[in-house]
Amino acid sequence: MTTPPPPALLIAGHGTRDDAGAEAFRDFVRELGRRHPELPVAGGFIELSPPPLGEAVAELVERGVRRFAAVPLMLVSAGHAKGDIPAALAREKERHPGISYAYGRPLGPHPALLRVLERRLEEALRGTDAERSDVTVLLVGRGSTDPDANAEVFKAARLLWEGRGYAGVETAFVSLAAPDVPSGLDRCARLGARRIVVLPYFLFTGILPDRVRRQTGEWAAAHPETEVRSADVIGPEPELLDLVMERYAEAVKGDLRMNCDSCVYRVALPGFEDKVGLPQQPHFHPDDDGHGDHHGEHGEHGGHGGHHHGHHQHGGHTHSHAH
Secondary structure, three states: OOOOOOEEEEEEOOOOOOOOHHHHHHHHHHHHHHHHOOOEEEEOOOOOOOOEHHHHHHHHHHHHOOOOEEEOOOOOOOOOHHHHHHHHHHHHHHHHOEEEEEEEEOOOOOHHHHHHHHHHHHHHHOOOOOHHOOOOOEEOOOOOOOOHHHHHHHHHHHHOOOOOOOOOOEEEOOOOOOOOHHHHHHHHHHHHEEEEEEEEEEOOOOHHOOOOOOHHHHHHHOOOOOOOEOOOOOOOOOHHHHHHHHHHHHHHHHHOOOOOOOOOOOOOOOOOHHHHHOOOOOOOOOOHOOOOOOOOOOOOOOOOOOOOOOOEEEEEEEOEOOO
């Protein structure tokens, strides 16, 4: 009996209007394919950038793929990972009868990524005589209207602080959530920080990481008494490539270990009770189009199309994530 080939790998990205950021994603997908010639590998975006996710699925189908595992190339489980990607995959299953897929979990504050973040901090401090105990870090995430997603950034900040000897690791967001970058820097200063490194919690360059760096520079110019440095994004490091394959293996085996205890679509969190059981909608991210620095008014789930979370399903499926 012939052993069936392993499922293909589909990488799902957020999307950005920044050409360099979109190309970094596409390069990353190509590098995964080079590293794993035994697997068909494709990648697509939910919004803003080509190729769309549906085109990536069609590419796999044209190559004879009938089974694949989809991994969201995202750090936190927000609207895209919880709703948009599963809904898009469900649509593709209808368009391509006979395909099946497993859906992986976001990358999260994995120890490998924490090591990369630590490396980015060391690079930002290169050429100084700074001791870690004199350095306060401001970890800046994308920001979401989903409190569970925002909490994951705080978790990453705490894990980055534990055992590494920094004076502190504070948290801020560049879009949709408070505190924003200037407020986060103000907090660091009020806590007594005299040397701050602003660390973007982003995989690749783009409009929002550029905004973090610009806002950091503006705050530093207005506070010359405080030394402020900007670190780089995570980037296509070997640790990230390996982590994607780890998430792929989890999805194929059905070992997802997803924690839904604080999902806003399942649990009535204070102030978000109206979201329990609501349909998930594909959404437009108002702060990723290059216009405006304010928090978006559209939220994360405006738009069209439906995807129901009443029983905490994703794209019509439960957390078995097998199709």
